[in-house]
Amino acid sequence: MPLPATLFAPDYLTFENVELKALLNTLRDPLCIALYFLITTQADFKTGELVTNYPRLIELCTPPEPERGRRLPGPSLQQVRSRLEWLEGANLVKRNKAANEAQGTLRLRIRKRKKPEVVSSRPTRKTTG
Secondary structure, three states, X not given: OOOHHHOOOOOOOOOOHHHHHHHHHXXXXXXXXXXXXXXXXXXXXXXXXXXXXXXXXXXXXXXXXXXXXXOOOOOOXXXXXXXXXXXXXXXXXXXXXXHHHHHOOEEEEOOXXXXXXXXXXXXXXXXXX
């Protein structure tokens, strides 16, 4: 797995009203929001699937080491697991626990995203002929 510094972010990302209501009105938990945001940015847009592991999610949720002072602690394994269960309960994330355990990975599924269409900024000229 690449380190967080090599994390590639999409050009832009949209969330649907249902997702935002679940995150901001129902769950209201900063770690849930951070996890869902990270899962969404890293998942394959066409399939909605992300193959990862718990240490990777913990590392991505841990603040970077400051120039001076101690690094702030990241979430524990139990915190990440419980927040993923909360996201499952809100129907934002799906996973097959038995298959994940058998494979030794963490496969998460979210809603598929459409790749945005490129919109031209130039005005079109009407031609009459």
